[in-house]
Amino acid sequence: xxxxxxxxxxxxxxxxxxxxxxxxxxxxxxxxxxxxxxxxxxxxxxxxxxxxxxxxxxxxxxxxxxxxxxxxxxxxxxxxxxxxxxxxxxxxxxxxxxxxxxxxxxxxxxxxxxxxxxxxxxxxxxxxxxxxxxxxxxxxxxxxxxxxxxxxxxxxxxxxxxxxxxxxx
Amino acid sequence: xxxxxxxxxxxxxxxxxxxxxxxxxxxxxxxxxxxxxxxxxxxxxxxxxxxxxxxxxxxxxxxxxxxxxxxxxxxxxxxxxxxxxxxxxxxxxxxxxxxxxxxxxxxxxxxxxxxxxxxxxxxxxxxxxxxxxxxxxxxxxxxxxxxxxxxxxxxxxxxxxxxxxxxxxxxxxxxxxxxxxxxxxxxxxxxxxxxxxxxxxxxxxxxxxxxxxxxxxxxxxxxxxxxxxxxxxxxxxxxxxxxxxxxxxxxxxxxxxxxxxxxxxxxxxxxxxxxxxxxxxxxxxxxxxxxxxxxxxxxxxxxxxxxxxxxxxxxxxxxxxxxx
Numbered sequence: 001x002x003x004x005x006x007x008x009x010x011x012x013x014x015x016x017x018x019x020x021x022x023x024x025x026x027x028x029x030x031x032x033x034x035x036x037x038x039x040x041x042x043x044x045x046x047x048x049x050x051x052x053x054x055x056x057x058x059x060x061x062x063x064x065x066x067x068x069x070x071x072x073x074x075x076x077x078x079x080x081x082x083x084x085x086x087x088x089x090x091x092x093x094x095x096x097x098x099x100x101x102x103x104x105x106x107x108x109x110x111x112x113x114x115x116x117x118x119x120x121x122x123x124x125x126x127x128x129x130x131x132x133x134x135x136x137x138x139x140x141x142x143x144x145x146x147x148x149x150x151x152x153x154x155x156x157x158x159x160x161x162x163x164x165x166x167x168x169x
Numbered sequence: 170x171x172x173x174x175x176x177x178x179x180x181x182x183x184x185x186x187x188x189x190x191x192x193x194x195x196x197x198x199x200x201x202x203x204x205x206x207x208x209x210x211x212x213x214x215x216x217x218x219x220x221x222x223x224x225x226x227x228x229x230x231x232x233x234x235x236x237x238x239x240x241x242x243x244x245x246x247x248x249x250x251x252x253x254x255x256x257x258x259x260x261x262x263x264x265x266x267x268x269x270x271x272x273x274x275x276x277x278x279x280x281x282x283x284x285x286x287x288x289x290x291x292x293x294x295x296x297x298x299x300x301x302x303x304x305x306x307x308x309x310x311x312x313x314x315x316x317x318x319x320x321x322x323x324x325x326x327x328x329x330x331x332x333x334x335x336x337x338x339x340x341x342x343x344x345x346x347x348x349x350x351x352x353x354x355x356x357x358x359x360x361x362x363x364x365x366x367x368x369x370x371x372x373x374x375x376x377x378x379x380x381x382x383x384x385x386x387x388x389x390x391x392x393x394x395x396x397x398x399x400x401x402x403x404x405x406x407x408x409x410x411x412x413x414x415x416x417x418x419x420x421x422x423x424x425x426x427x428x429x430x431x432x433x434x435x436x437x438x439x440x441x442x443x444x445x446x447x448x449x450x451x452x453x454x455x456x457x458x459x460x461x462x463x464x465x466x467x468x469x470x471x472x473x474x475x476x477x478x479x480x481x482x483x484x485x486x487x488x489x490x491x492x493x
Contacts, residue, residue: 015398015401016401018488053447059214059286060211061288061490062489063341063487064488065447098392100385102364105438107364108363109363110395111388111392134469141395142359142391142394142399143358143401143484166209
């Protein structure tokens with residue numbers, strides 16, 4: 001299955017010296033995954049993210065904006081199945097992402113790694129339609145660590161939009 | 170060739186100007202993010218101290234000689250005024266002469282003054298050089314009255330780092346308007362890479378997609394660095410030029426310093442009421458590229474084998490700080 005997503009992010013950053021400060025941000029991307037029964041043995045996703053500068057501490061310091069592309073791998077399972085013909089179902093996935101980042105407006109580039117955990121809830125037929133996604137990430141980046149939480153939407157592209165299928169109507 | 174007028178200027182802070190230096194090698198903006206990042210005005214309660222230097226009178230031989238610069242004293246005066254207006258306590262302004270020992274002593278004098286929340290900013294405008302592969306900034310006692318190089322008085326990145334390391338404050342900022350000053354950024358090990366060439370050319374593009382391609386080119390090293398926690402006290406550094414580039418001055422200010430100062434009133438890119446170091450850098454870099462490099466990119470300095478275009482640099486610290 002293929003899907004597209006857009007997720008606003010709340011990010012908390014810290015470096016062990018300055019206070020932990022909050023940023024806003026967003027992520028947009030696409031993913032492809034394999035489902036076997038209730039299992040999701042593999043998911044590959046590519047996304048662009050942008051994290052804005054953090055709030056400013058009373059000392060006048062803040063965490064810089066950063067942005068880039070990330071490639072993620074994940075696996076998981078359907079934790080709650082839709083019942084009685086209702087589309088509602090809940091997936092849980094865990095994985096990691098590799099990021100190629102930069103500080104916007106500069107020529108400074110760096111790499112990042114994030115440990116990811118995602119909960120998804122179907123709003124419609126899980127084979128195609130909308131679902132809510134709640135991604136959580138712990139990001140390792142040079143000199144700082146960030147925790148990112150999002151609440152966004154995914155559109156699962158139906159395999160054969162409009163194609164007639166056999167079965168009860 | 171020495172131009173005058175508005176940003177017509179002569180080669181500035183080039184080691185090659187001093188004969189003895191020739192031996193030295195020459196909607197995306199989401200509501201959430203807006204609420205968190207851009208809506209608040211900046212209120213800073215911690216103490217902030219600045220040390221400002223304009224090295225201009227290099228060999229003490231009146232009138233101005235070939236080693237002297239013409240605008241670094243103005244740079245120091247104008248920077249001190251701008252920082253003071255922004256709430257910094259300017260502890261020391263030294264121009265047109267400044268010795269290495271004075272800079273070291275000025276920093277040491279802050280040891281009992283600053284606390285862990287304080288910020289210390291060091292600004293230096295003057296000559297810089299690349300000597301045996303290391304970048305140095307040159308206080309005026311780096312050149313003797315007879316015009317000889319006083320190498321012991323050259324100031325290396327590690328000198329500045331060790332001096333600043335004596336201070337207990339977490340925010341340390343170094344701003345340099347000298348030739349070759351990018352070597353001070355390169356010496357700041359922040360686990361990042363500068364995607365632009367250290368000898369920038371106007372046809373280079375270190376500003377867009379190539380930044381990420383550069384990251385991919387050395388990805389394994391950068392990824393390893395992502396797990397390292399470099400010293401969070403590492404100074405934030407902004408420089409006028411790359412490690413292999415010259416920088417220049419006009420009749421009133423250094424080219425970089427002029428635009429950096431201008432950012433105090435025009436550089437608040439996110440509209441939160443404060444101009445951060447990165448915002449000031451972005452503003453100045455854009456102006457240098459738009460107004461200086463577009464005019465002088467083809468001017469060749471035969472004495473150093475470099476072209477006159479240059480690109481300001483910034484270190485890769487995770488933190489930033491409000492400057493203006």
